[in-house]
Amino acid sequence: EMYRRMKEGTLFTRDLAGPCESVREAWGLGPDEEVDWLLGVVNCSEDRVREVLEGRERVYLLIVNTPDECVVGGQRGAVEALVESLGCQLFSVEGVTTVHCEVAEPVEHEYHDLHFFEVTPPEGVRYYSGNLGRAYELTTESAAHSIVSNALHGLNYPKEIQSAYEDGARIFLEMGPGATCTRMIGKILEDRPYM
Numbered sequence: 001e002m003y004r005r006m007k008e009g010t011l012f013t014r015d016l017a018g019p020c021e022s023v024r025e026a027w028g029l030g031p032d033e034e035v036d037w038l039l040g041v042v043n044c045s046e047d048r049v050r051e052v053l054e055g056r057e058r059v060y061l062l063i064v065n066t067p068d069e070c071v072v073g074g075q076r077g078a079v080e081a082l083v084e085s086l087g088c089q090l091f092s093v094e095g096v097t098t099v100h101c102e103v104a105e106p107v108e109h110e111y112h113d114l115h116f117f118e119v120t121p122p123e124g125v126r127y128y129s130g131n132l133g134r135a136y137e138l139t140t141e142s143a144a145h146s147i148v149s150n151a152l153h154g155l156n157y158p159k160e161i162q163s164a165y166e167d168g169a170r171i172f173l174e175m176g177p178g179a180t181c182t183r184m185i186g187k188i189l190e191d192r193p194y195m
Helices: 002-008 011-015 021-027 046-053 076-086 102-114 140-153 157-166 177-189
Strands: 037-042 059-066 069-075 090-092 127-129 134-136
Touching: 002 102, 011 021, 011 102, 021 102, 037 076, 046 059, 046 069, 046 076, 059 076, 059 157, 059 177, 069 076, 076 090, 102 140, 127 140, 127 157, 134 157, 157 177
Parallel strands: none
Antiparallel strands: 037 069, 037 090, 059 069, 127 134
16 A cells, blocks of 8 residues: 555655655755755764754754764755764665655655554554654654654654663564664664663
């Protein structure tokens, strides 16, 4: 059903990818102005990125991966200027959509509707929000809202992992390829006991 909704909609072909119409609307660009979006990982702390971001336009902190690694994105020149001011490295990531910041606001309702599905949470399972960085009660609406919040306001993986750890989680299973989250959890929890 989600795939059908994606095929029928324009979120991942025109709005958040391709010509990035959502970004165009958010930035007030004219029809002939191109969206030149750059996104990448920087080896810099959240506090430092937020400090240097102050007063800048069209560049965003998208994701906090670890205490010393973040994902930033925005207009190419603004991102390059931010990285230069930070004095760090940018590891560019290609082929991703323009989410985790305010440029997704023009398609907020469409994004919500794409992720609105009936949920039946099993008993005894706790769900965490990457944006809130804490557990939340899972309902049909709260699940869609959590996903939309991630798209509009970004993710803070250290807050989420630390919250789960404080709630008693000690075993973390990575379902995706590449062990990226495993690496990040190691940097977040450091010497504390976990698997």
